[in-house]
Amino acid sequence: MAKKILVTGAVGQIGSELVPALRKKYGAENVIATGHSTMPSDEFLKSGPFEIADITNVDTLRKIVEKYDIKIIYHLVSLLSAVGEQKPDIAWHINMQSLKNVLDIARDFKIEQVFWPSSIAAFGPDTPKNNTPNETILRPSTMYGVTKVAGELLCEYYNKKYGVDVRSIRYPGIISYKTLPGGGTTDYAVAIYFEAIKNKKYKCFVRKDTVLPMMYMPDCVKATLDLMAADNSKLKHRVFNLTAMSFSAEELAKEIKKHIPEFECTYEPDFRQKIADSWPKSIDDSAARNEWGWKPDYDIAKMTKDMLTEIKKKV
């Protein structure tokens, strides 16, 4: 019998693409999606089981795990960096309480595997900026980053103390066209594509020389599935750096201009600039490459071509 998989935060940017991929791989009825604040599309609702659930409530989570006899959890619930700076108390509560609940339930119900996303936000101003190693200084300057470092430590604690098989990726900025990200610092790298198609111009909220690590959604989904399918005995880490490309905001605008020559990008940094400046420019993901064979398929050129084609179909 197929193992039942629970995905929390399933209506968000990553969940809305990870759930269809999991349903394709493991069967629609075996993947139980949950969301809280945003209702999914009709298409999503028709594609398999969906429950409205606040994962910061442990009883709600327990009932779902019991009802479906869940064996694997992808816990994607999270408030992102920019909104986390505006609502630090809520960010702490949502990010930490939901993770603690998932890990407690994983321990108590013998859940076989847990996936939880960390982020480049776990790094901070004191972290080496270029080719940032897997093991390095983790002193973030945002509440979101603080929840990511605390979360990484909590996952490692539950792994060592209770044997919970929890795996994590430090996602870079994720670029996609199906569901827009909300409240992140790297959101400009998604919005720029939509504005280029709709209005031929974009006012970017970071400086043009801002360089950050990024990844296209198909690579993000592939990496997540591959890490969870990896042989546990081969994993020396629980948390992995991951990247596909690094580019400045200006380089991204230039790449879009190759397809839309009239496109104009202006730069008006706001409070998110400080957050972006605290993160690495490029990432060393050799641990992921060596331990579970990570290799991205998309660079900036291939991603841009695909993004523009898909967004044109959408708008």
Ligand code: AKB
């Ligand atoms: C954000 O910008 O907050 C996220 C992230 C890098 O974790 N996209």
